[in-house]
Amino acid sequence: MALDIVSYGRRGPSGTLRFGTGEIAQIRRTVGRTPEVLVKVSGGGRDTGGVEAHLRYISRHGKLPLETDEGPAMRGHGAPKEIVTDWQLDLCRSQYRPKPAPGQKDIRPKLAHNIVLSMPPGTPPGKVLAAARVFARENFALQYRYATVLHTDQPHPHVHLVVKCEHEFEPGKRLYIRKEMLRQWREQFAALMREQGVAANATPRQVRGQIRKPLMDTIHHRLRALRAFGRLAPAERAGRRSPKTSSFMRAKLGAVLRALQTKRDTLDAGRDEMRRTRQEVVADWQAAADTLRRQGQVELAERVERFIERMPAVQTDGRRMAERWKDAERSRTQQRTDVKSPGAHFR
Incomplete structure (x- = not known):
């Protein structure tokens, strides 16, 4: 390379x-x-139920405010459903394709992309959110509907960004995320963090001499739970069920x-x-x-x-x-x- x-x-x-x-x-x-910024696609809903479930998860079932492209933050248990209805996901053509049989790969087009913008521990969360707001506005405003929410429950502050795949005003136009686009997004987000006064960089891992590929979110979360369980005192571990291992x-x-x-x-x-x-x-x-x-x-x-x-x-x-x-x-x-x-x- x-x-x-x-x-x-x-x-x-x-x-x-x-x-x-x-x-x-x-x-x-x-x-x-x-410090390197992280911008990744963590999945995406392929039907209205999947999109609503993810919005419910990232809003912690209504406890965290969901900021939308239209400005005001939405909070409460009904906010995810309200967003899905407002985005008119039920009118997307791919919504009505049949679900795959158990064990088969789901090849239905996504209705929404799930994107994560993250910074290392110690970064002021407010500045991460401010940069994420500008990032979302510059890339998706007046084109693709979106919603964001800030998470600070982990050492690294991060923003979840859910973006509707179908263009708002051009029927048939969809948002496809390629590797080159992700690279450009990382560089853009790093520049926005620097505008917030936070040192940030965006380079390919090979350029930094990093060999290991990052693990998928599900694997990372499973390993993190296992490590946390292993750090518990023996008496405390005895009263808890061990987390599932990563297959x-x-x-x-x-x-x-x-x-x-x-x-x-x-x-x-x-x-x-x-x-x-x-x-x-x-x-x-x-x-x-x-x-x-x-x-x-x-x-x-x-x-x-x-x-x-x-x-x-x-x-x-x-x-x-x-x-x-x-x-x-x-x-x-x-x-x-x-x-x-x-x-x-x-x-």
Whole structure:
């Protein structure tokens, strides 16, 4: 993949690549590990019931205000149904397509997109909401109906944004969200956060040297519940029901354990492609450092080179899980040894 920062550079009269003020600021933010914004599509309702259920969930069953594109906030148990009625979702053509049979994939077009705009812990929630309001207005006002709600019940403040898929005034025109659009939205939201006085950045994870892909919301929530349960005192855990495990992660761990038992070389599947991507990223960053030196930005060029050196090693998820499992096994073995020989380590 090409490093966006490099590709955005401009060539001067001599044909030499040069960075403008904006590109240099972007590089400073990236190598300085400025907090990254998160903009993602978390799903979407394919019938009126699904859209209403999601609005009810994000409004915490009427306890939180739902702000709409028409301005006034709506609160109360009946607000989600009122919004669905106002959006006339029952008139959308896709609304009446038959539901899939159990076990089949639902291929009905969405009636609404569920979008999340999030910032790291410690970000003032009011500023996240202010930036989200501008984001929604600039992208959807007078085109697609939308509703927003701010959540502060988790360390990272975030705004849920529900957007109707069908255009309000052009029948047949729908909102399709592509990867490129998501990238542009991240950059836009980061800029809006900076306008609020909050340091924010938006770069692809590969450019930052990040290897792991983010988990899906359902998996993340399940793992978070399991970790919270594990941190409880034994007496408190005894009186509670253990959260369900993630079937996805359980299957993934099972595959890792089978690979360890059979000694099949499947833990590093995909590593070669990851290494090629890393090589391209490093080459682009080095090109950026060279360009900065030619422009007299020596200190920033050195920071870029240190940034390259500190990138984590390339490692597949399978290999990472295997190493963590081995470490846990060694720790458990040591604990059993200590229990059997309580005075052994004092000899």
